[in-house]
Amino acid sequence: MYVEDLKKDFYEFLAGKRVFLVVHYDIDSICACKILQSLLRYKHVSYSLAVVRGLEDLKTAYHENCADVKYYILLNCGGTLDVIEELEADEDVTFFILDSHRPTDLCNIYSNGQVKLLSLPDEDVGVPHFHDIFREESDEEEEDENDSEGSGSEDRASKRRRLDEESIMKRRERRLWEENRDKLVFDYSQFTYYARASAIRLFELAWQLNKEDKDLLWLAIVALTEQMLFGKIENTQYTLEIGPLQAHANRLQNMTNDTDVLTSLKIAFEKDLRLALYRHWSVEDSLKYSMFTAVKMKLWSLRGDKKLHELLADMG
Template sequence: MFLSDFRKEFYDVIVNQFKYLVLINCGANLDLLETLQPDEDTVFYVCDTHRPIDIVNVYNDTQVKLLIKQDDDLGVPAYDDLFRDEEVKNSEDSGNESEGSEPSEKRRRFDEAALERRIDRRRQHREWEERRREILFEYEQYEYHGTSVCICSYLRLALYQHWSLYESMCNSSYTYSNLKLWSIQGLKRLQEFLADMGLPLKEVRQKFNSMDISLKENLQEMIEESATKFGMKDIRMQTFSVHFGFKNKFLASDVVYSAASLLENLEKDNGNENFIEALDSLSRSNPDKLQQGLELAKQQLRAIHQTVASCICTNLVISQGPFLYCYLQEGTPDVKIYSKPICLKLLCKHLLKCFVRSTKNKRCKVLPLVIAAPMDLQKGTVIVIGIPPETESSDKKNFFGKAFEKAAESTSSRTLHDHFDTSIIELKTEDRSKFLDALISLLT
């Protein structure tokens, strides 16, 4: 939309119907009051990365509400450098008028000190105006964007821009499940997939940033073309990305992985500290913290897919009638990370997706999954999570929250329903068997 279209739309449609307007990706660098001349009770909410922000928008907080991050450095000049009080202006104007009128006897008699004060005020005003022009020129001379978020296409490969393509393919749920990478046959299919793309192993095994630029230019198209042949028709999708400077580009999923891994970081195992660190990672001024979270996320993804392979190859996923069930015993590699709900739920989703592709039992393909893992050995508790079936026809509604509650109530099992997600509970280890029996009976 052009500015003329925006102005026409405002006068023809909006002005008589709405008093509160939200402007997204436009309006910040325009003097909205001068451009649109709205009524005094019209209020604009502006969410826009165009910079610099017009000074009238900055200092008129009655009609213009800017939606910006607290740590954004706008570099806006001080109010007193840009605006002068009306009283000062009026006094100077009256001085100008008196000078232009015919001098009277009274005017001839005013003392030289008063004349000097008026001349000094006019000189100061000229200097202020000159300084104001310089400040505005310096502020407005460069057009730029703040922290910009844009839509882009991406590959359904976890953290691939911060990893190697090979590692990402081996640890992404989409490729791991579709190529069945827990098996020897699946690893062979991965080699065939890479060969079909024509990518040298040397390139795919090194960090993405170090890959040959000529390969990266058409990488998404190359992967998409080959992926279609291997049954992965939707490996390329749309997402949001953000740039922090020139080097740091992050996809929305990158930020989610990073924040989640920091939130459940076992190195500190302090909920409050981990929350603050996860929050810090979202700040533009702290890209190192975001990178730290990405490294933790890589470790988690490796552990998750190793566990998935172990569960499938050792038949740990069993059918309990109305649902599938998997219990991770103490001593399972990396079992400690599954004492945290986000990580365990990620494992649960990846495991179900892979199990559905590995089993020949048609009934099992449409069952939900319940998974349990040790939570606190000293307290003798396990964490239990349930997720809906992995089918296209499934409405993805999760009924386990209420089912867990009723199963615990009917067996007097000692549970703690302490999560916003009601399909996640904590359960006393010795109550696990009777709780499970009640859940089977309830859902049969």
Template structure:
């Protein structure tokens, strides 16, 4: 059943109505991404406010989501899915009186979820193109059904003509329905409004909006933007909504004097497309920025002459640019703010600034939304085997300790640490996440430079592909996670875009050899800060492995990720060389 965003309160009221006092009636299944965890933070606050007991289960892919739902059985009245469930037919999981409530930015939404009027509730956020969604399933028609009219000579001549006309109409309607399904799904996968902003709308309608909830919505929006899941138009639209909320909820902070009185406040601020500038030197934040690095073509400028020229044009000495930004002379911070737009335009970086938000965490420190997103995302993707050593001093909060089970504690340690980072009043977890993010980005840039320098990206007709042999410590540490491999593919795609290759050659497929399996990730040209293009690789991969009858696993919520057995990979890569975006 489709619920309009403006009426999202209906979902929560249905959950409340179905809950039983003193029993755990709600199960939340949550994907391992920043937006989903931010949505979880808001949602659990709303449930706690109503004294509703709930269980939460983190999942990293379709098989874990399926297992979680099956284990739920009939124990829960309501199952809430955060950033998972939209693209799958959830009617397969309906048992008894269970109701599914899906908050998921992945699109397109499976038509059976939209059309189920009793057990599945999805949110129409206005960005999911639901007006094109087919209203019914394509029914199989056997050969006997096709020929039955022709073989039936009984009845009058007029009745035979009527039956033939009816069959002709049915065939025509079926053809139209098939075309409608094709048009709806062949566009590929894409993203709409971040789930955290959807759940924040729920908090507004429940009169429980506050700066904490607003901050989580801002982080979800920022996560979608800096990871190229939202185009500029949709980002600006949601930004305006949240900007109005920031003004409304923080007007008293603006009127107070002194940083001590502004702790907890959220403020609007232009942000640079640099990497974690407040957490390192200005120089490194620009060098390791995917945006600046590609625009200045740093992959072919190992002496960094272009970056040094940029600094010189700004009027910032290198010794100032290379020290920690916090200790950089205030004079040069002002020069950066006043001169950046003009100087950047001379280097074809007209959109080097974007509108964003910061939050006052204590009397001296403001945390940028993008910095928090990078830190939490790094914790989520950090190798599990190394996470315990990195965070050995950290103890999860009492609330999260109660929610954990022995089974999930080890398997989803990254999730619980990321969840705690968002809600922690301490700066320790955030700073450790920052260090992980800096370490990963340095590896990302280095890996991209190596692939290009060694000519390890091979051109096909409509895309390029490269293979990570998973031999170096860097590859083993940082590129086992699908999203990490996707980020590397996006960086490579932007580099080739700046090289001036035609649009059709900007798509990139990256492969990482993981033992007996090859993990394959496809990204399409057009996924950038300025735009978003629907990704058709997932459907194309699936069609080819089925045609070739290959062993495969397509388990990620990002359907453009597929795992192929190493013996089948040569046949697979040969088969997909004719890929072309519609």
């Protein structure tokens, strides 16, 4: 289930509780973890932390701590699988999941409260309705075989034929429902993609709590930039996300304090070339090892290498 109010149902809910942070090893996860750690310190929430690379690491981290910890926060992991089934979790364990990987597992979306998703519902595209995916198993009523003495063999045969017809219709309806369910699940889960960065979601929580600063904003910017540079999101989504971050940067820039003066901390938005480490490498190395230019000029071929040197000659 989705958490509608992060401040009340997540942040304030964890006050005074011991939690366990499970963090994926990518850049967005690290940035999101740093933001969350800053927020947890304000509430004096005690926590432990583990970094995972896959399902086996997640299982190990859970089973090593399940006896002592009942609240788990999963950052960029666990969202695409049924964590209750995979981890064989007890009923008194609660998972808070903030995962940018998509699609989100349907069992997590329709959980009765043991799994709480911190992402926004509109980030999951094409989620099937609950009744199209889950169906309660109704036990067939046992037939009363105590027929009255006056009922004849013809009545019993007629009743049996009617029950057989109803059973056939029920099996047919169930088969059609299962075929439709399988199609919906396939259409929903056949493609993988990325939603907005988890660090941005947590920075918005920090802003809602009036605990944001330039350091947390920078972490959100780094997470979004990583998604864009590695092709996890499209340019249109990057443009939509960068607008609010730029507004936050302008607002925080006008809110100076002693720490900012001492560290000369400043965030400015400028258009830059999408070349890998061109401020640290030579121009040739940056062009050679950037994905866009390498693919565009086919630098793995002799002709591409010749194009690169011609470009460098034209640039002077």
